Amino acid sequence: DPAKQCEGGWYLVGTRSRTGQAEVQGGMDGDRDAQLWLQRRDDGGLALRWRERRKVVVIRDGRYTNESSIPLWSSSHVQTWKGAPAADLTPLREDELTARNLPPKCRVITEQENQFFERLTKILPPQAVHTNRTRGSLYIGRMRPDGSCEPMPYFVTISALSGADIATVEAFLKTEPFFARMESQENETLKDGRLIARFKMMVVP
16 A cells, blocks of 8 residues: 555655656656655645656557556655644733734624613513514624714514504614614504514614
């Protein structure tokens, strides 16, 4: 098995018989045998050695028959690749984070979002439901050239039994400090009589 052969730290990974033009710069052309050897370098990189041996073919009866040949001189060509540095997986302290690794500035902080959910839950009328809450959601907006954050949309969907319940939530959202303003409101009546209100709010991180 070629893969089990080694020589001075080189491991034989393949052999083949070739003819025709050279396959590597400075390599042999014509009839030759080739061997591929791999070596792990001291710096962690790899080295590939292409060893060729000139041969004279005595018998070559057909495409699918074995050939008989006489080996002559040989030559070797080596190509190397540098090893990639090992990744430093040591955890970084917050004061060691680079600007690239810092959390985005224009984002909704989970703590502030949770505080909004708590206030909304307290004012919800009986049997009214906030239907689109996703715990731990993260909203990221665009930053202006001056470093300020552009407003970004934040959606609140409420299911309730009456228009008065929807009005209560609407009034709350218009004064809620988590939002900069209310952008739009869409109302829908379901077949079972329940009301759905979809509020598009704007947040400025």
